[in-house]
Amino acid sequence: MTDESRDKAAAMKRRAARQAASLVQDGMIVGLGTGSTARLFVEALAERVDQGLHILAVATSEATATQASASGIPLTTLDTYPKLDLVVDGADEVDPELNLIKGLGGALLREKIVASATDLLVIMVDESKLVARLGEHVPVPVEVEQFGWTLTAETLRTLGAVPVRRTIAAEDPFVTDGGHFILDCRFEPVVDLRQIGPLIKAITGVVEHGLFLRMASTVMVGTPDGLGTMRRATEP
Numbered sequence: 001m002t003d004e005s006r007d008k009a010a011a012m013k014r015r016a017a018r019q020a021a022s023l024v025q026d027g028m029i030v031g032l033g034t035g036s037t038a039r040l041f042v043e044a045l046a047e048r049v050d051q052g053l054h055i056l057a058v059a060t061s062e063a064t065a066t067q068a069s070a071s072g073i074p075l076t077t078l079d080t081y082p083k084l085d086l087v088v089d090g091a092d093e094v095d096p097e098l099n100l101i102k103g104l105g106g107a108l109l110r111e112k113i114v115a116s117a118t119d120l121l122v123i124m125v126d127e128s129k130l131v132a133r134l135g136e137h138v139p140v141p142v143e144v145e146q147f148g149w150t151l152t153a154e155t156l157r158t159l160g161a162v163p164v165r166r167t168i169a170a171e172d173p174f175v176t177d178g179g180h181f182i183l184d185c186r187f188e189p190v191v192d193l194r195q196i197g198p199l200i201k202a203i204t205g206v207v208e209h210g211l212f213l214r215m216a217s218t219v220m221v222g223t224p225d226g227l228g229t230m231r232r233a234t235e236p
């Protein structure tokens with residue numbers, strides 16, 4: 001990615017993040033996502049808190065918790081508030097039905113736990129994240145227990161996955177906040193990612209996967225000219 005396209009993507013993400021921050025109302029308990037877009041959202045929300053907005057927030061990662069508390073957003077836990085008014089997060093891919101791939105930022109487990117605690121999951125993306133079919137651009141991150149991870153990877157292969165353990169530098173494995181590895185899984189094109197989630201989850205050793213299906217209520221899409229909004233059709 002060139003500096004210019006990175007700046008353009010950042011401007012689109014900022015647009016979506018500011019719009020999402022405007023949805024937060026006094027008294028809400030808000031889930032805070034993880035990643036560069038979530039970071040911009042936390043910045044925008046912190047400005048509103050500074051101006052007198054009263055909220056409590058639950059963070060989906062240590063990184064977000066550090067940013068939020070350093071910028072004056074009071075934190076709480078899901079154990080104290082198991083139901084959240086609103087959760088705002090980024091995503092790596094969004095399909096036309098608002099199904100998502102998440103987890104390139106490494107926080108998918110806590111993100112999914114927090115997302116499952118609300119009826120209002122708002123996702124912010126720049127338009128490059130929109131795809132016709134999940135898996136077009138990015139692999140599905142699968143969070144796995146460290147113990148026996150090669151066996152877990154082999155079992156994932158039987159589902160048509162090509163798992164690659166995520167590393168941070170050279171051969172150092174990336175380790176999640178929960179102490180797990182991430183296997184980034186590309187799947188054979190015949191595999192429908194909208195169907196595969198339960199099969200991935202059923203593998204012993206898998207902790208969680210980054211397919212967030214039928215969870216997002218709204219997606220705010222930053223574009224070069226403004227902002228678009230996608231809403232999930234209500235199910236019969």
Ligand code: 5RP
Nearest residue numbers: 035036037090103105106107
């Ligand atoms: C972290 C995530 C992020 O929300 C996702 O990777 C998008 O990140 P960014 O906003 O930096 O593009 O799922 O686990």
